[in-house]
Amino acid sequence: MIVVKVGGSLGIDYDALCADVAELWKAGQKLILVHGGSAETNRVAEALGHPPQFITSPSGYTSRFTDRETLEIFEMVYCGKMNKGIVERLQGHGVNAVGLSGLDGRIFEGKHKDKVRSVEDGKVKILRGDHTGTVEQVNTHLLNLLLDNGYLPVLTPPGSSFEGVAVNVDGDRASAAVATALKAEALLLLSNIPGLLRDFPDEASLITDIPASEVESFMAFAQDRMKKKVLGAAEAVQGGVGKVIFGDARVAKPVQYALAGNGTTVQ
Amino acid sequence: MIVVKVGGSLGIDYDALCADVAELWKAGQKLILVHGGSAETNRVAEALGHPPQFITSPSGYTSRFTDRETLEIFEMVYCGKMNKGIVERLQGHGVNAVGLSGLDGRIFEGKHKDKVRSVEDGKVKILRGDHTGTVEQVNTHLLNLLLDNGYLPVLTPPGSSFEGVAVNVDGDRASAAVATALKAEALLLLSNIPGLLRDFPDEASLITDIPASEVESFMAFAQDRMKKKVLGAAEAVQGGVGKVIFGDARVAKPVQYALAGNGTTVQ
Numbered sequence: 001m002i003v004v005k006v007g008g009s010l011g012i013d014y015d016a017l018c019a020d021v022a023e024l025w026k027a028g029q030k031l032i033l034v035h036g037g038s039a040e041t042n043r044v045a046e047a048l049g050h051p052p053q054f055i056t057s058p059s060g061y062t063s064r065f066t067d068r069e070t071l072e073i074f075e076m077v078y079c080g081k082m083n084k085g086i087v088e089r090l091q092g093h094g095v096n097a098v099g100l101s102g103l104d105g106r107i108f109e110g111k112h113k114d115k116v117r118s119v120e121d122g123k124v125k126i127l128r129g130d131h132t133g134t135v136e137q138v139n140t141h142l143l144n145l146l147l148d149n150g151y152l153p154v155l156t157p158p159g160s161s162f163e164g165v166a167v168n169v170d171g172d173r174a175s176a177a178v179a180t181a182l183k184a185e186a187l188l189l190l191s192n193i194p195g196l197l198r199d200f201p202d203e204a205s206l207i208t209d210i211p212a213s214e215v216e217s218f219m220a221f222a223q224d225r226m227k228k229k230v231l232g233a234a235e236a237v238q239g240g241v242g243k244v245i246f247g248d249a250r251v252a253k254p255v256q257y258a259l260a261g262n263g264t265t266v267q
Numbered sequence: 268m269i270v271v272k273v274g275g276s277l278g279i280d281y282d283a284l285c286a287d288v289a290e291l292w293k294a295g296q297k298l299i300l301v302h303g304g305s306a307e308t309n310r311v312a313e314a315l316g317h318p319p320q321f322i323t324s325p326s327g328y329t330s331r332f333t334d335r336e337t338l339e340i341f342e343m344v345y346c347g348k349m350n351k352g353i354v355e356r357l358q359g360h361g362v363n364a365v366g367l368s369g370l371d372g373r374i375f376e377g378k379h380k381d382k383v384r385s386v387e388d389g390k391v392k393i394l395r396g397d398h399t400g401t402v403e404q405v406n407t408h409l410l411n412l413l414l415d416n417g418y419l420p421v422l423t424p425p426g427s428s429f430e431g432v433a434v435n436v437d438g439d440r441a442s443a444a445v446a447t448a449l450k451a452e453a454l455l456l457l458s459n460i461p462g463l464l465r466d467f468p469d470e471a472s473l474i475t476d477i478p479a480s481e482v483e484s485f486m487a488f489a490q491d492r493m494k495k496k497v498l499g500a501a502e503a504v505q506g507g508v509g510k511v512i513f514g515d516a517r518v519a520k521p522v523q524y525a526l527a528g529n530g531t532t533v534q
Contacts, residue, residue, distance in 0.1 A: 044343070048314055072348050076311070079366075080347025081339050084425070084433065087370050091431030098371040098409070099346075103354050105365045105418055142365070142418070149412060151372055158351070164358030166351065 001030045001147075001184045004255055005175035007191035007225075008036030008082065012249040017190070018086060020253040022093030025152055032143065032182070033097075034155045034175040037074075037082040038064075038225075045073045055118035055127065062224055065116065066131040066168040071158065074168060075101070078156045086154050098146055099154040103166050105142040108135045108159030108174050112167050133167030135159055135174045138181035172225075176232035180239030187236045188258045189229045190249035195264030196221055196230065210266045212237040233266045243267035268297045268414075268451045271522055272442035274458035274492075275303030275349065279516040284457070285353060287520040289360035292419055299410065299449070300364075301422045301442040304341075304349035305331075305492075312340045322385035322394065329491055332383065333398040333435040338425065341435060342368070345423045353421050365413055366421040370433050372409040375402045375426030375441050379434050400434030402426055402441045405448035443499035447506030454503045455525045456496045457516035462531030463488055463497065477533045479504040500533045510534035 006017055021033055041064075042052045050073060053065040066074060083099040090097035102108025110133040118125050146153050155178070159169040172189055179187035198205040200223045210218050215234040222230045226246075233244040244266040247258025257263075273284055288300060308331075309319045317340060320332040333341060350366040357364035369375025377400040385392050413420050422445070426436040439456055446454035465472040467490045477485050482501040489497045493513075500511040511533040514525025524530075 044315070047316075048311070072352070075351045076343035076347035078347070079351050080343035080345070084342045084346050084368055084370055085339070087368075088427075088431065088433045091370060091373065091427050094431070096372055098367065100365065100367070100371075101351055101354075103351055103358060103366070105363055106358065141416070145412060145416060149408070151409070160355075160358050164355065164361070166355045 001182055002186045002188065003032050003034065003175050003179040003182070003184045004188045005034040005172060005190065006036070006249050007171070008038040008040060009192045010039045011192040014086060015089060016252055017249060017254050018089035019093060020255045022090055022095045024255060025095050030147055032153045032155060032178060033086065034171060034178065035082055035086055036171045037078040037156070040082060041074055041077040044077050045070065048073060055116060058117055058119055058124055061227055063132065063170070064168060065118070065127060067129045068131065071131045071166055071168065075158065075166070078158070083154060083156050090152060090154070096151050097154050098151045099156070101156050102135070102159030102169060102174060105139050106160045107139045107142060107155060108157065108169050108177070109139070109162060110134045110136040110159060110167065110169065112161035112163065112165050131158070131165070131167050133159060133161055133169055135169050135177040138177050140181050143178070143182065170228050170232070172229045172232040173235065176236040176239070176241070179236050179241045183240055185242040186259070187241050187244045188247055188255060189232065189244065190247045190254050190258060191229070192250055194248045195246040196226060207264050210264060212267055215266050237266055268449055269453045269455065270299050270301065270442050270446040270449070270451045271455045272301040272439060272457065273303070273516050274438070275305040275307060276459045277306045278459040281353060282356060283519055284516060284521050285356035286360060287522045289357055289362045291522060292362050297414055299420045299422060299445060300353065301438060301445065302349055302353055303438045304345040304423070307349060308341055308344040311344050312337065315340060322383060325384055325386055325391055328494055330399065330437070331435060332385070332394060334396045335398065338398045338433055338435065342425065342433070345425070350421060350423050357419060357421070363418050364421050365418045366423070368423050369402070369426030369436060369441060372406050373427045374406045374409060374422060375424065375436050375444070376406070376429060377401045377403040377426060377434065377436065379428035379430065379432050398425070398432070398434050400426060400428055400436055402436050402444040405444050407448050410445070410449065437495050439495045439499040440502065443503040443506070443508070446503050446508045450507060452509040453526070454508050454511045455514055455522060456499065456511065457514045457521050457525060458496070459517055461515045462513040463493060474531050477531060479534055482533050504533055
């Protein structure tokens with residue numbers, strides 16, 4: 001069992017990704033696909049006159065401020081356009097994919113954080129009305145039910161709070177939670193860079209291996225959204241996942257390329 | 268087992284609908300919910316600068332012309348905002364709902380119609396690039412798998428062509444196909460009118476009963492989108508569904524109200 005997370009940044013080739021996933025699935029590889037949709041959400045949010053708002057926490061993590069209107073735009077893009085686009089590609093390859101958000105069957109469940117701290121001009125502000133959360137529980141029953149019956153789950157945020165409210169959860173960390181809960185052999189975090197870079201954005205400075213015991217010390221090299229990937233990787237390997245690979249989603253066979261060891265391997 | 272279809276027109280109270288569905292579900296009523304999203308799709312399509320285009324077939328049926336861009340907007344609203352909004356409401360009532368499109372697991376499968384005939388100024392034109400289809404096959408395996416494991420399926424168009432291409436399918440007729448495939452006791456088609464009206468839009472002219480054998484002769488009273496409901500009802504009762512009720516989705520407990528016989532009952 002492997003968990004493949006593909007980001008939602010520009011430059012990702014979803015046709016190549018889905019062809020690769022289909023090839024592996026048909027060869028008998030059990031897998032779950034998780035995806036993002038960030039760049040397209042930003043575009044649609046701008047077009048609908050409700051531009052995205054990003055906040056930086058005091059500990060340096062960047063995330064989307066998700067008020068109710070943003071949540072609905074987020075659901076339109078992640079659960080609608082992106083999720084169904086990926087399911088359609090897989091169905092076109094003869095793979096019986098089933099697209100679900102973390103709300104469905106409460107696949108991703110966690111505490112709803114209504115208040116967030118945001119650093120603006122060096123000052124910490126409290127923002128209310130946020131719909132975010134961290135995945136604390138994964139509905140493995142539903143995922144196993146689908147897998148055992150030949151359906152490939154294609155998952156996306158948001159998740160559900162314990163009260164059933166939609167909450168935006170980080171896709172990388174949600175994937176780590178899924179991989180941990182299902183005791184996956186590998187978690188692949190694919191995006192539009194080749195892996196963790198020592199000197200971002202110099203792609204020649206790729207870090208190829210990170211010992212599991214030292215993953216947190218590599219956090220210093222992570223920029224922006226890469227920080228959550230490193231955090232997710234730490235959570236996954238500490239949770240018993242065999243290895244985590246940060247790979248490049250812009251290549252021809254991105255899943256097989258990463259599985260062959262290209263990228264940054266944490267184990 | 269009952270199948271409840273709720274439309275996507277203005278004036279529908281989804282909070283009331285979901286509270287009612289939750290009450291029935293918790294009392295042990297097996298059901299599947301199917302929904303639309305037409306009005307909101309029109310609004311978002313306008314806002315995104317790709318206004319909706321409706322066509323009328325030579326036999327008088329109105330439908331949305333669904334080019335690739337329209338399909339993506341359609342998916343955003345139906346599969347994203349509407350579907351996840353309904354799932355969230357049900358989860359808030361403690362019902363473990365699972366939202367799926369007809370693409371997922373190929374729940375709704377049929378032939379892709381790329382060309383459609385449209386009557387414009389009395390002339391028949393052929394339009395290409397349409398993504399529509401009619402449901403010919405329902406994946407009852409996946410629906411039963413979910414129901415048997417305590418999950419309430421919340422379904423929405425689009426469906427899948429036999430080749431795996433996303434196709435816009437009519438929600439009323441898709442619901443009729445689901446009800447027929449699952450041998451449902453009843454199919455409820457709820458919208459923002461009280462049922463089939465003899466003199467549309469005079470709500471006092473409600474037709475309360477239609478004998479199953481005569482349903483097609485009542486087609487003369489159906490206006491616009493009501494035509495597909497009458498067609499769906501005919502398909503369902505001829506397919507063995509116990510009864511079909513056209514009910515009002517604007518009332519306090521719309522499902523129980525219709526089940527009590529309010530609306531137009533076809534049986």
